[in-house]
């Protein structure tokens with residue numbers, strides 16, 4: 001047996017999937033048009049052949065026969081058809097069914113829109129749960145500005161379908177995405193969108209642009225003005241103040257100059273206090289120097 005798993009190009013996974021067994025079923029992103037994104041570079045979307053997935057599962061069976069959680073890699077494996085995802089889930093069951101693993105992956109909102117609630121129920125029954133959606137914002141104007149390819153209404157409609165099918169989901173929100181002067185609007189409108197939903201967690205990232213992204217070029221050409229670091233604290237405070245859904249707030253990535261986590265509503269006061277204190281304690285220059293030092297997300 002060849003003990004080598006197949007991985008093509010960069011592999012990203014959310015921090016809470018750190019102990020999950022990775023399985024490549026796609027590589028790259030089908031959309032590849034978000035203006036701030038450099039995650040997959042020039043790598044084109046690729047779907048793994050079933051033989052390749054099966055060969056990796058044989059390796060996993062050998063080393064991790066009782067794996068409890070499988071994370072399918074690629075920017076949006078949920079784009080695969082329900083039939084294909086069903087075949088993959090059945091293969092997972094065949095090789096590592098002993099541990100009754102659940103299956104997670106990244107999904108785009110548009111991937112969910114292609115599936116009926118019935119499809120989603122079937123996938124949930126086969127183990128799909130706690131999928132991760134980088135919605136980035138719940139404000140249609142911000143989403144359009146950075147070319148996310150869906151609206152706030154789409155987020156609501158598709159996430160409600162997941163809820164109807166009992167699939168839990170985690171979201172990511174990207175602070176600073178609306179640009180200078182628009183963070184508060186983005187936060188308030190996003191809170192309004194998220195308040196209609198029940199995300200298991202909202203991960204907080206802060207916009208960090210790298211030279212290959214179209215938005216970086218727009219900054220250089222004066223078409224997009226980045227939010228200051230202090231503005232980002234105000235945006236985040238606005239978001240947390242206005243979120244009424246019960247959810248975990250997770251802000252512990254390299255893009256957050258000050259790490260924070262908490263559960264809403266229980267930890268709201270503490271989170272707001274910590275963020276306000278951090279804003280007072282750290283100067284704009286210190287925070288910007290930190291952001292400029294980030295070499296990779």
Ligand code: SF4
Pocket residue numbers: 029030031032033034037038039040075108134
């Ligand atoms: S942010 Fe996600 S959906 Fe957008 S281009 Fe990057 S990987 Fe694709």
